[in-house]
Amino acid sequence: LPQEFIEALPVLEQIRQAGFEAYFVGGSVRDTLLGLPIHDVDIATSAYPAEIKDIFERTVDTGIEHGTVMVLDHGNGYEITTFRTESGYQDFRRPDKVEFVRSLKEDLKRRDLTINALALAPDGTVIDLFSGITDLENKVLRAVGQPEERFFEDALRMMRTVRFASQLGFSIETDTFAAIAKNAHLLEKIAVERIHVEWVKLLLGQDLKQGVAAFLKTELYRYCPGLAQQKENLAKLLELDEFQLADELACWSLLCYLCDFSISDAKKFLKSWKTSNEIITEVTNVLTLLKHADEPTIDPFSCYKAKEKATQTAADLAEILQLKLSKETLITTYEQLPIKDKAQLTINGKVLIEKLSLKPGPILGKVLNILEHEVVLGNLPNQSEVLLQRAQELSKD
Numbered sequence: 001l002p003q004e005f006i007e008a009l010p011v012l013e014q015i016r017q018a019g020f021e022a023y024f025v026g027g028s029v030r031d032t033l034l035g036l037p038i039h040d041v042d043i044a045t046s047a048y049p050a051e052i053k054d055i056f057e058r059t060v061d062t063g064i065e066h067g068t069v070m071v072l073d074h075g076n077g078y079e080i081t082t083f084r085t086e087s088g089y090q091d092f093r094r095p096d097k098v099e100f101v102r103s104l105k106e107d108l109k110r111r112d113l114t115i116n117a118l119a120l121a122p123d124g125t126v127i128d129l130f131s132g133i134t135d136l137e138n139k140v141l142r143a144v145g146q147p148e149e150r151f152f153e154d155a156l157r158m159m160r161t162v163r164f165a166s167q168l169g170f171s172i173e174t175d176t177f178a179a180i181a182k183n184a185h186l187l188e189k190i191a192v193e194r195i196h197v198e199w200v201k202l203l204l205g206q207d208l209k210q211g212v213a214a215f216l217k218t219e220l221y222r223y224c225p226g227l228a229q230q231k232e233n234l235a236k237l238l239e240l241d242e243f244q245l246a247d248e249l250a251c252w253s254l255l256c257y258l259c260d261f262s263i264s265d266a267k268k269f270l271k272s273w274k275t276s277n278e279i280i281t282e283v284t285n286v287l288t289l290l291k292h293a294d295e296p297t298i299d300p301f302s303c304y305k306a307k308e309k310a311t312q313t314a315a316d317l318a319e320i321l322q323l324k325l326s327k328e329t330l331i332t333t334y335e336q337l338p339i340k341d342k343a344q345l346t347i348n349g350k351v352l353i354e355k356l357s358l359k360p361g362p363i364l365g366k367v368l369n370i371l372e373h374e375v376v377l378g379n380l381p382n383q384s385e386v387l388l389q390r391a392q393e394l395s396k397d
């Protein structure tokens with residue numbers, strides 16, 4: 001058992017001693033069987049939330065209406081969720097009505113894929129009611145039960161399936177694939193925030209091409225914000241040499257670049273996906289740098305304006321896309337900047353006001369901007385006497 005499970009064993013043991021069942025479930029079981037690192041340990045139990053709260057001294061109601069209680073144990077927090085069935089699915093969305101049950105089988109039945117419907121008992125036994133282990137061995141993504149029914153219940157599961165294709169490099173079982181292709185339009189019913197999570201995970205996957213190919217072939221892309229007309233541009237991802245995207249910024253930047261979006265189109269596109277404002281700003285910076293993609297050099301001021309994060313991202317994309325503007329050129333240009341930030345100038349507005357008796361206002365701002373520009377380009381050394389003298393000349397003009 002991985003360390004994370006071993007640390008959680010006393011918690012499971014305590015639930016069992018109180019007379020209830022408790023298992024590890026979900027992604028951590030799947031990833032352990034695949035030999036992958038795990039990030040969150042999910043525990044499922046036959047005990048009801050109130051019973052869990054009786055068993056443990058320190059608990060937090062993180063999602064009690066869905067049956068989840070967080071148990072605090074030796075500095076760790078464990079999400080413990082009561083076995084539940086979900087009913088009253090409306091409009092192809094995840095239900096908000098859940099019913100607590102005492103049977104593990106009922107709980108595993110409502111899960112999306114067979115590889116995600118495994119449970120691990122504290123003694124190391126795997127409970128595999130839907131041949132999830134065989135599917136893990138054969139690298140197959142298969143819906144639990146009738147695929148179409150399962151996608152009617154929650155259409156996000158279609159997106160999750162192609163996301164796992166990308167993360168794990170698994171193929172999608174024929175009936176499951178057909179059900180996605182047939183019902184892709186149901187994705188329109190799903191909140192964009194939920195689709196966003198799966199889409200970014202898909203783009204960050206190690207086997208991105210596998211995921212993107214399925215995303216295109218099932219036509220799920222037609223029901224995602226801003227992508228309905230982008231089939232050819234998305235297919236460009238399949239032509240690139242093997243690559244791995246570093247983070248969400250790289251994902252969105254690459255997409256916007258391949259779709260050939262103008263800055264304002266990119267902003268609209270990102271807004272429609274409800275990305276953060278920080279992502280929108282940084283993608284804008286990356287795209288501005290990549291306007292120079294067909295030139296072998298880039299002026300230092302562009303890198304200065306873009307700042308480190310966007311320059312690094314543009315550099316990574318330059319490599320992936322094999323642009324004429326190379327990764328090395330971008331990185332070196334940034335690294336060799338005499339200053340990285342206005343605050344590093346040896347003078348500032350206050351100094352100019354004191355030493356040159358300049359007045360606050362637009363002229364002072366202009367002078368400072370020119371000095372900044374010239375220092376960044378290496379035309380002036382970043383020395384206060386030199387800058388003061390230049391400022392004096394400029395303020396006379």
Ligand code: ATP
Binds near residue numbers: 027110112154156
């Ligand atoms: P990750 O490694 O990204 O966390 P995960 O499979 O653990 O993947 P979670 O969203 O953490 O994904 O969900 C935990 C478990 O809950 C899943 O393994 C699956 O059993 C179940 N699950 C999550 N979302 C759904 C869904 N939309 N429909 C059915 N079951 C789901």
Ligand code: MG
Binds near residue numbers: 026027028040
């Ligand atoms: Mg998880």
